[in-house]
Amino acid sequence: MENEDVERREEKGEEIKEARAGEEHREELDSLKELKEELDGENSKKEENPEEEQDLSFTPVVKVEKQETKTLEEDEETLFSIRAKLFRLDDGQWKERGVGEAKFLKHREKGTVRLVMRRDKTHKVCANHTVLPEMALKENTGSDRAWVYKAPLDFTEDKPQSETFAIRFATAEKRAEFREAFEDAKKTNKEIPAK
Numbered sequence: 001m002e003n004e005d006v007e008r009r010e011e012k013g014e015e016i017k018e019a020r021a022g023e024e025h026r027e028e029l030d031s032l033k034e035l036k037e038e039l040d041g042e043n044s045k046k047e048e049n050p051e052e053e054q055d056l057s058f059t060p061v062v063k064v065e066k067q068e069t070k071t072l073e074e075d076e077e078t079l080f081s082i083r084a085k086l087f088r089l090d091d092g093q094w095k096e097r098g099v100g101e102a103k104f105l106k107h108r109e110k111g112t113v114r115l116v117m118r119r120d121k122t123h124k125v126c127a128n129h130t131v132l133p134e135m136a137l138k139e140n141t142g143s144d145r146a147w148v149y150k151a152p153l154d155f156t157e158d159k160p161q162s163e164t165f166a167i168r169f170a171t172a173e174k175r176a177e178f179r180e181a182f183e184d185a186k187k188t189n190k191e192i193p194a195k
Helices: 002-047 172-191
Strands: 076-090 093-107 113-119 125-130 138-140 143-154 161-168
Touching: 076 113, 076 172, 093 125, 093 161, 093 172, 113 172, 125 143, 143 172
Parallel strands: none
Antiparallel strands: 076 093, 076 161, 093 113, 113 125, 138 143, 143 161
């Protein structure tokens, strides 16, 4: 019987320990809940702050109306167009002028043919000159896909100036097509009477 009493006391002691541990856990949980509620309250106060919450709307200061831009190609017909990369000789070094469509354009009234090339993305002009009869395409050493030529008056920059260009194509066949169009343009411009 004494053994039973001892066992009962031990069991009750363990139950008491478990109950106390449970109370400690409950107290911890309660304090965590209080902390969470406190933080949530602060966050909601921040969200309700009218200074931080602003209704932003952006309206332009100046109204810009659409305008028709003229490229000065409206009075011309495209005789030949090919994708190329253009370089110019500057202080003895080749510098890239741009990548885009090189076009031979014939003026509808005057009949003159010029070469115009615009950069792909910006459409900025990187070559703009008449194809004169005295101009000649020369082999570019080290490449069967490029030509070198001198344009006495290129109007790309503000002031017309003499430029030496190298124009490179994707294949040797495209290079040959360009030469044919270049020679046709020279012939057309040679036939125009001088004024």
